[in-house]
Amino acid sequence: MKTDEFTRKRIKPMLKLPGYIEKIMAELRKEGYACFVVGGAVRDMMAGEKPWDWDLATDAPLGNVLKIFPKATVISEELSVVRIRSAEDEKNDEADLGYVDVARLRKEKYAPESFGIPSEIIFTNSIESDLERRDFTVNAMACSIEVELIDPYGGAEDVSKRVLKMVGEPLTRLEEDPVRILRAIRLVAERNYSFSGSLQRAIAEKADLLIHISKDRVRDEFVRIVTGENAAKAIEVAEDAGVLKWITGIDKPLKRLKPLQLLNPNSYSNISERNAATLKDYRILLSLCVFYRRYFEEDALEAIEYLNYSGKTAKVIKDAIMTGNRLSNISDKFELKEYIAEYGFEFYDLMEDVLRIEEESDSKAAKMRRARLEAAAEIQRENDPLTIKDLAVNGDDITKLGATGKTVGLVLEHLAKQVRRNPEINDREKLLKIAEEMMKWNLK
Template sequence: MNDQFTAAAAVLKKLNQHGHEAFFVGGCVRDLILKVPVNDIDIATSAKPEEVIAVFPKTIPVGIEHGTVIVREAGVSYEVTTFRTEGEYTDFRRPSSVSFTASLEQDLARRDFTFNAMAMDEEMRLYDPFGGKRALQNKVIETVGDSRERFTEDPLRIMRAFRFAAKLGFILEERTKSAAGDLAFLLKKISAERKRDEWLKLLSSPYAVRALKMMESLSCLQQLPGLSSASTELSAADWTNLRTNAERMALLALLLKKTEILHFLREWKLSSSDIKMTSAILSAVSVCRLPLSWNLYTSGVDTVISALRVCGAAAGFCTYAEEERMQQAYQQLPIHARSELPVSGLEVSRFTGEKPGPWLGELLMMLEKAVVTGEITCSKEDVIQYIRRWKDERNPPSHA
């Protein structure tokens, strides 16, 4: 038995000893069968929340109205949720009501996909009433029950289907595929934040291009923020070498030839830090024709390398060698910050005899660029000569 499950089995055992049924459920069972790393272990039980709290000395009632209690066991937190059924979905996200049940099968029946509707008991016996293991073996994504009903309850499940396709390399089962295409328009009912989270997970997955092609074929991409004009350019790019969400969103904006960048990024409800970094990457892309040394200096090596990856992904070429060259070029810059100039702003002001003003910042930037691009060396003598020439050009001698 997997060490994680061995430790978590203590929770199941205690619940069983107190007369309650308890099972591992959902994604942890799926990932165990797939033999991939398991992130979180979730547990479902016939015990009511108050009964769970009575069994364990350390609990946190995080979602007790929905039947969820966090149990702390041997220093690890486990979400333990009472078997439940759900009422109608009225807001395309949450059920209008939740009812506790004693039936594991009823609890599994409310889940999205068959491979997420499996359970295992303390002895690791599999309970699979909807054929989830078969779906994994056949590498297909299929909903539990009626696909149209599942997607209408929460249209985000359409995006989750494609995200699993991107993660696992699976295809959509025909009924599931047909319903996803027919109901794609419902994605507009979902908040941008929820779509963003699934979208970024999809783009960071190993089979992202395959999933994007599926979305294109079913006209699902056009339902996402700012993607109404998307066609085949997204699936033609290579997303696998990108490292951050900022790089992925920069590539998206580049492929779609977006001009109102901030508006586009805000449509996706990105964090302010992601917006700032994405904008910086796109700026580095736009000034790539400037001398490399100056681009590295002003943008920073990490941003320039991100811009390089984005350009490589758009054009379909590998950038590993170029990334190494960028690192070396950055290390060889004569300075890496204004503070490394051999003169300070105060010294420049004294030397010119002028009061500080906007001219001072402009001159310091001119000095930085002259040093970085090799026009002058970083010696104090060269810098002072540059300032003297600047002063003469600014205040040419008068002739009687």
């Protein structure tokens, strides 16, 4: 509950603002405007953690902010939010986030069944009024440039206890914006928070309001949940609260064939140069594959369609669902070549990590996986031919032998299969002879 008087404390020994944040705040102060660090950055600093992003709140009107920071980008004119990028020549770790969002202090009102879209936005000069609209007590703190903490709802204490409490009446606040349900679960996944009893009951009661939230928004939140360091805990919380069915579109439990804690892919045994440049994307794909493989195939495919993943992402997850068991049973080098030729080394790397997570306690599976990894490394080291493009002949060569249409592709596929089994025959003359023999069997 809100205290009678707003809590303000000087906590300079606890917090340290990056230089580029102080510069932005100082520029606004110089022009006579108030400015505060708000939201997750204050929460994370209070927990002794490095903030992932920085949000500032000011009483300066949008036009005035743009005059002070002419290179700023307007993110939302309606909400008076701009994005200020840190100086390009700032060569220090403080600039690694790249930008700061600055919003005007505001209050919000919601009409019934508005589901996250305020019916009225009222700009204000009061930081306390701005904090009143925020979701959880741990997010309803602000910090001035003098490093004075403004904490009207006891957020600092809740940070220390790692507990999520709603600002205001939980049922009402979730009705205003059901996305707050997903944000709460995300804080479990990313920052290892737990729910207060009142919030837990409210989420269970209002979970069905997520049907009114766009699939794109649900998907974006879920990706952050499933890639969090505490994803397993968050997924269990979501399932127990009846939220998971609004993420997957299916009202069926996860199949508990393996311990759910294995969902956390905190290390990557098979990360390769092919994937290292896109480690964030790799982590997302790995986490999604592990999650959806915990449903039976038919249910998993339905759940993937429900959240409208991009074509490439959907294909990778579906392939992981349908081919993982095939890879798990491969113990022959030729079979491994067949698999890699069909799906590529990048997907193979991914699937080996999926299986490593799923089969972590299975010594027999681990032994087979090590053998596959050694075979794959040898295939790469020897540069063994795997696909049609690796052949010493091409389509034109086969056409000159008299093949037409689909027959050309059939001959090349047959040659590629032969070469995967016997790399030494990948010689132009040898392959042309094999192709000629095939042509005699009326494959024209």
